[in-house]
Amino acid sequence: MLKFLGFGRTKPVTPADPGPSSMMNDTMQHTSTQRELVRVVLKDTLRLNGIPPGTIGCEVTVMSRKTAREELFVHLIILKWNEAVLRYAPVIQQELIKNLDRFDPEVNHANYIFSWRFAAECEYPFKSMPAPEFWNTKVEAAKLGPVAATLPAPKPKFDLPPSDRDNMPSDFAPTQAGPMN
Numbered sequence: 001m002l003k004f005l006g007f008g009r010t011k012p013v014t015p016a017d018p019g020p021s022s023m024m025n026d027t028m029q030h031t032s033t034q035r036e037l038v039r040v041v042l043k044d045t046l047r048l049n050g051i052p053p054g055t056i057g058c059e060v061t062v063m064s065r066k067t068a069r070e071e072l073f074v075h076l077i078i079l080k081w082n083e084a085v086l087r088y089a090p091v092i093q094q095e096l097i098k099n100l101d102r103f104d105p106e107v108n109h110a111n112y113i114f115s116w117r118f119a120a121e122c123e124y125p126f127k128s129m130p131a132p133e134f135w136n137t138k139v140e141a142a143k144l145g146p147v148a149a150t151l152p153a154p155k156p157k158f159d160l161p162p163s164d165r166d167n168m169p170s171d172f173a174p175t176q177a178g179p180m181n
Contacts, residue, residue: 035060038074041099055080073113081123089116
């Protein structure tokens, strides 16, 4: 009845012109493969390094740029609190990138954008901020609480063993600045 207005007519389909929709499908399939690869490699990285499962998870999103490039944004999420995870977060991230490069060497994974987040139920032990003086002065280990117990002992200035000559008095005059030529 309304065929004269274009209703009910079928348009011919030309299979020779793939158009932008097939390119979008290829891109979407590629990014979904990359997303799944990040998830699998993260689990493998955690397992290889002895990090308990369920400590770190991830969400992977695609960011479109003006240059028509898509980049992956990897959110590493701390699901269960562990002091060592924060201390070694940069190393965990580097290991993840290294393992991604091993599984898929054709993609430059160093261009991925990484962020760290904390899950609401990660059981973080501190409930409030410390006093402002905490950030500006050296605080005794007792004031740090559980953090101080895990800090490594300071390394000696030199790696040489102590000697009898370490504390010998010297008869040398102190160095004095001379005239500049």
